Amino acid sequence: MRAALEQASRAAQLGEVPVGAVAVRDGMIVGTGFNRKESDQDPTAHAEMLALRRAARYVANWRLIGVTLYCTLEPCPMCAGAMIQARLERLVYGAPDTRFGADGSVVDVLREPAFNHNVEVKRGVLASEAGELLQQFFRTLR
Numbered sequence: 001m002r003a004a005l006e007q008a009s010r011a012a013q014l015g016e017v018p019v020g021a022v023a024v025r026d027g028m029i030v031g032t033g034f035n036r037k038e039s040d041q042d043p044t045a046h047a048e049m050l051a052l053r054r055a056a057r058y059v060a061n062w063r064l065i066g067v068t069l070y071c072t073l074e075p076c077p078m079c080a081g082a083m084i085q086a087r088l089e090r091l092v093y094g095a096p097d098t099r100f101g102a103d104g105s106v107v108d109v110l111r112e113p114a115f116n117h118n119v120e121v122k123r124g125v126l127a128s129e130a131g132e133l134l135q136q137f138f139r140t141l142r
Contacts, residue, residue, distance in 0.1 A: 031055030
């Protein structure tokens with residue numbers, strides 16, 4: 001999760017909302033990402049999406065079997081859907097997202113029983129650090 005927080009700090013340095021993600025398989029980082037929506041002018045350039053894409057390239061398979069994604073913020077519905085599509089094994093995240101969260105804060109995409117895959121989730125890891133990064137960022141905008 002510390003590596004994901006470092007990715008989030010990189011986003012903040014670029015003026016992006018500070019969210020970071022790191023994909024890990026067999027104890028090794030196989031994909032990283034931080035928010036780049038503004039930089040890339042791409043609505044899908046979320047930290048999670050970028051980390052998932054890089055991980056898939058690294059493992060040479062769209063099925064991310066055995067991969068854990070560490071993210072500083074609860075995923076949105078788009079990112080949660082990508083995790084299900086990728087057959088991601090596990091998600092570990094920090095702060096909840098009360099505006100767009102898809103792990104129960106707003107909707108519960110990750111545990112929808114109708115889907116053929118569910119992602120194991122651990123929430124609240126280093127939540128205060130992740131939340132503080134976001135609060136500092138939004139304070140500077142006001």
